[in-house]
Amino acid sequence: MLTDPTSAIWDAVKARLLSDPDIASVFADRVYDKIQNTPTFPYISLGAVQVLPELGEGIDAAEVFLTLNSWTRFTGSDALRSGGKYLIAALHDEELQIEGGAVLSILLESSRTIPDPDGVTKHGVYTFQILTDANVL
Template sequence: MIEAKLRADQVLTAMIDGRIFDRVPAKPDYPLVTIGNMQVIPESADGVDAAETAVTIHVWDQFKQVDKSRQVGGAVINLLHDEQLQTVSSGTQSVLLESASYLRDPDGVTNHAVLTFSILTDANAL
């Protein structure tokens, strides 16, 4: 559902030329987005069966003249933060931005945005 939401946005897909992956390719073109780790934390109380899923999205760019990782990261945040995503199996899922970090990788060339989102959902749908 996250990938579909990102791919559906014409502005974002134009910024990254549709480059959304589950891991960084061996010889990538930049900028690009990867959908990284997920952690599911069950939340069962008072008869409510729910879960919080933490999803990490990475934005990668190689510095040329402008750091596009910040621009692309901002576009991803605008698309996902405070959104209600619909799924067939679990209905509405609330998405909230937990943190955003913008880093320069040790190679001195690669810029890296790390965006962590929290998704509140029905645990039975996972």
């Protein structure tokens, strides 16, 4: 049976980020799935998610690519990189518990910073590779 771990992973990632004091020092409690119409900067938002199922006899695993975005405004790139450093430290190669299965690993796949066309917003993009197995509890 194909298990989609996306919701469980997002719940665990969000909980981890909200409980991290370094994340709180930069982003407070601004970690969003759905961004408000007029958000307070800086904040973290859920980006693209890709699930690659690994199915077979007795296997119900997935490789998930989860992208998180960080956003700052009216600050230099150093502020964005500082927040990104904390975001990576909170998740890369750390233990993560999810409902309905196990996270076997979570590793940073890539990170980049992008200046927004508005000239005042900076955007960090962090993609994590997450291996899960629904048969391991």
